[in-house]
Amino acid sequence: MKILSKQPTPEPAPEAGNEPTTDARDDAHELGGWSTGAQANTTTLVRWVAWAAICGSILLSLGTSLTRPTDTPSTDHQPPPGTGAQGAAGFATLYASEYLLAGKGDEGRLAAYYPGAATLRLEGSRGRLTPSQLTVTRLRQTGPGIWSVTVAARLQPPSPPVENDDVKGKDSDSPGPDTGADAGPPQGESVRYFQVPVASAPRADGSTGYVAMSLPAEVAGPGTVDSPHTVYGTPQPPHDRDPRVKTIRSFLAAYLAGDGDLDRYLAPRTRLTRIAPAPYTAVDLTSLAADGPADATGVPPDGTVQRLLVSVRARAADGTTLPLTYALTLKTRAGRWEIASLDGAPEARPAPAPSSP
Template sequence: MSPVLTGRRKQAAPADPQLPTAWETGPELAAGSVAGWSTGAQANSAALMRWLVWGLIALGPLLGALAYLSVPATSAAPAPKTAPSAPAAAGGQGASGFATLFVAAYLSAGRGDEPKLAAYYPPAASMQLDGVSGQHRGEQLTVVRLRQTDNAVWSVTVAARVTGAQPTATTAPSTQPGASPSPAAAGDAVRYFQVPVATAPGAGGATAYTALALPAEVAAPERAKTPELVYGAMRQALPTDPRTQAVTSFLTAYLTKGGAELDRYLAPGTRLTAPSPAPYSGVAVDQLAVEGETGGEPVVSVPGDGTALRLLVTLRATGQDGVRLPLTYTLTLKARAGRWEIASLDGAPALTTPTPAPAASGAPGPAPAPTP
């Protein structure tokens, strides 16, 4: 007869008889420990491991960036140094002075002065000049035109009053009607010389200059058309006009008293310094041109406070030697407390603003009536 199988399985004996089994220990050990570890400790360990893993994942990008930055960067090869170029403004100013000196030496040069010109234009050393050194001379030299023709080349036009040029038998002025006088006949006349000047970097950061050719005599610069001013026509400055009175009092203090009592004629906030010592002994205002004034009616009143007006004033100032010198001033007046005060001594006459052309309307006009 087969033995009856029961539902309870026999527990194998432990390898070490000293170690208790779960069945042989008390209920606390059987329920709360596994192979010497408590279940709570296992849960804490698992949680700690999970946090460590997530922390490493979160710190991964940061650690990678730190590793990248810690690698020493390779230094790039230094860029080749380029020669510094002279600033345009400084180059033009220096070229102007260089050309002025060159023209002065050129005008007075004669036989034996070739080395002097070679200092400005090296090929001049192989030239042979005519005439006596110093026979002609350039005075009152000044630059009247400056333009940049290339990256480092300036064209400088110098005006000079040439003295010592006297007519000779071979250069006598023509007596034919309508003939132009020769340069020799036009002694002490203002003449114009164009000089091409090249610039280059020099030693110590300075700019070097050299002429590319000898001076070329050219015509005088074209005279600009006088622009239209905001003032009306010049008219006589009447003594009864409050504007004449204000201008005369101010200019008398300004030109004949060295600035004494000047503030009494100035508007609040205006500060002016008079020439000192006083250059003149008397002032007579001759004419006024008033902004926006077209009529010649006498003016005897002063408008309300704050009204501003611009004037163009011509006068005669008597010098200490008794000679009267004509002068012109542009002033801005401002009305206050029934009188005119000087608001500013302007640097130049004011120009009119061009009137803009009327804009063309975009709306179409009425269609023409059909022809029957």
């Protein structure tokens, strides 16, 4: 006996023009577990995230520029090394020299440095003040392209008027040269200081031009301070048994007087050139001060370093002597002292730290 299974009756296909049911429409729009509505939401979310990242980058860059320190000096206002400062100093020195020499009728000479001098009325004869030496003692920049230069001038006293004896003998009643009724004793040599304002700017040809902004102003000279304490001890007279003395004497004789081989007394990798032509014929060591205790009769172990302040008297060809002082650094090697360096200045002792209240 056959058992017949009941087959499901297929649903009739929708006729053309009939709209699908709601469930069939939803199933047809489902793709891989994501509905088109979810896809739209995801696309919108990604778009907003991208815009947020772009805006965040812009805000971050803007915040960095706004929080940058505003007191940082701009490199555009810094003068090129070796141009503005040196040029202003040289210009001020020439201007100060012409200013001190100028007399009646020299307004045009000054106008070459300071145009406003063309309207001046100078008095006195030219050369009444004669600078024998000028040097810059202070140089500072007060603004972009503006320099304040202080020039020290060593002035010679004015020359006394020359009287013509022949003319005076012929007419004793005629008055002599007008030296001034209140002329006092002749002045001695003096050093005076003048502050010169100088402006600099680039020229059309690419060079730097300078001009004085006003007449010089006479100012007080720089003050002096106490000399700093050095690391050296009390100066001692040289002893022939001291091996340091032998090295220093031989070194200075070769360096100043051309006596001996200079390299023989130098430490390895130390390079010095003797003075040529030799200005002295002999060198006498008068005293030396060391920065620490040392055995005056022996040589410490190799690698020992010591700084010394050495005083000498160098004898010239005419027999006169000149006192000189040298700051030297010595180092031991192979059982002897050698010159490690000719120091630029004596070594100063570090200043003590301020005590706490």
